[in-house]
Amino acid sequence: MSDWEKVRPRRRGEAWVQRDGEQTAVYNPDTEALHLLNASARAIWELCDGDTAPKEMAEAIAELTGLTPGLAWTDVTTTLDRLAELGLVETDDGASLPSQP
Amino acid sequence: MGNIRVRIEIADTGLAAALSAFLDADPRLEVTRGDADVVVVGFDEASDARVVAVHSPGTGVLAIGQEHPEPMIAALEAGALGYMSATASFDQIADGVHSVGGGHGVVPPAMLGGLLRHVVHRRRAARADLDRLETLTSRERDVLELVASGLDRAAIAQRLFISTDTVRTHLMRMFRKLDVHSQPEAVAFAARCGLAAEPEGER
Numbered sequence: 001m002s003d004w005e006k007v008r009p010r011r012r013g014e015a016w017v018q019r020d021g022e023q024t025a026v027y028n029p030d031t032e033a034l035h036l037l038n039a040s041a042r043a044i045w046e047l048c049d050g051d052t053a054p055k056e057m058a059e060a061i062a063e064l065t066g067l068t069p070g071l072a073w074t075d076v077t078t079t080l081d082r083l084a085e086l087g088l089v090e091t092d093d094g095a096s097l098p099s100q101p
Numbered sequence: 102m103g104n105i106r107v108r109i110e111i112a113d114t115g116l117a118a119a120l121s122a123f124l125d126a127d128p129r130l131e132v133t134r135g136d137a138d139v140v141v142v143g144f145d146e147a148s149d150a151r152v153v154a155v156h157s158p159g160t161g162v163l164a165i166g167q168e169h170p171e172p173m174i175a176a177l178e179a180g181a182l183g184y185m186s187a188t189a190s191f192d193q194i195a196d197g198v199h200s201v202g203g204g205h206g207v208v209p210p211a212m213l214g215g216l217l218r219h220v221v222h223r224r225r226a227a228r229a230d231l232d233r234l235e236t237l238t239s240r241e242r243d244v245l246e247l248v249a250s251g252l253d254r255a256a257i258a259q260r261l262f263i264s265t266d267t268v269r270t271h272l273m274r275m276f277r278k279l280d281v282h283s284q285p286e287a288v289a290f291a292a293r294c295g296l297a298a299e300p301e302g303e304r
Contacts, residue, residue, distance in 0.1 A: 024211075047215030052221055061222035064206070085271030 004077045009089040028087050035086050044079045048089045054080060065101035105202035106128050109138035112164065123191040130198060139163055141194070143178045144184070157190045157247035162202035165194070170215035173208060177216075183207035227293070234294050236278045243269040248284055 005065065024042040026035050037045060047057050054076050062072035083089045111117040120141070125132040137160060161183070166174035169185035176184050183201040185194055186209050200207040201220035207218055237245065240261075247257045247292050254272070258265045272284075281287045 036252070037234075039213055043213035047217055047221070052218075056221045056224065059224060060213050060217045063220055064216065097104065 003079055004054040007091045008053050008072060008089060009048040009051055009080060011048045012088055012090055026038060033086070036086065040075070040091055041079050041083070045088060047085055048080075048083070050091075061063055072079070104128075105139055105198065106133045106137045107131065107139050107141060107198055107202075108135070109141045113143065120191060120194065123134060124198065125197055126193055126296070130195070135170065139198050141165060142181070144181070149286035155268060161204065163194075163197050163201045165189070167214065168209055170212055170219065173212055173216065174219050177206075177208075181304050184212075185209060186212075217298060230290065230293050233279050233290075239268065241275045241278070245275055245279075245287060245291055246296050247271070248295050249288050273285055 023039075024037045025037040026037055026045070027033070029037065044057060055073070057070060058076045061075065062068060062069045065072070067075070080089065103283045107124055107126075108119050109117050109132065112118065121132045124130045139161045141163045142165065144164035162176075162181040163183040163185065164173075164181040165185050166172045166176060168188060173184040182204075183197050183206055185207065186207070189197070189209070190254055197207045234242070242255060243261060247260060253258065254265045254268045258268045272287075276282060276287065279287065279290055281290055
């Protein structure tokens, strides 16, 4: 069972965002790195508001796309793992996210 | 697989003609004024009905409108399978026609997050409705279903072999539990919960 079931991730407030067509550039001032997100990663990142549970994200994606709940959950958690690695999401209480050391 | 037949219903005749010529140049598309597999509809706040009007089994609607979540959600809820920004290029619209023609939904990538947020909120509201529905006793739920089917208090009392005063008591308790303040609100709640408002005459 993934820890993503227990947290409600939140976008890093300091991130700088620039849209360019289907890609979105997000700048992490802590690492001074610029990251390009595709449309689905950006959509999940936008849902990281500290209130929406990853399970809710997966349910919405499953409803919209027709993916099975299991596949949608895998998509969401894989994307959140990557966003956490990049330091683009955090939790309300500042606790370490599942993929962070 | 044959060509996708496309009908264009955009008020701006110049834009419609230009888009028509562009799409007609695609060997896999066939622009028509008659029956179509995909209808491209110009969409604004007042045109939900146009989407509904052209939406029918076998026809996919691709709505073209402002790049904003509200009109996009209105178009999709009215039955459109796809929504694209009015600023989309003809190439992008052609891609959208192919997607809708293949039975796949399409929305502007930048608006996907807004759409997902809308779905999350709608699902939360539906879950809250079901939670409130579960607080009703079986008798209160009977009363709700009969109210939703259009029966008045006297008819409900007769149906359930109880007095009209008892019906009134059930209604008051039910309203409080559901946080509604009138029978029309209760009927709307029942409809949201999927309790069919089956007309009494059809039972």
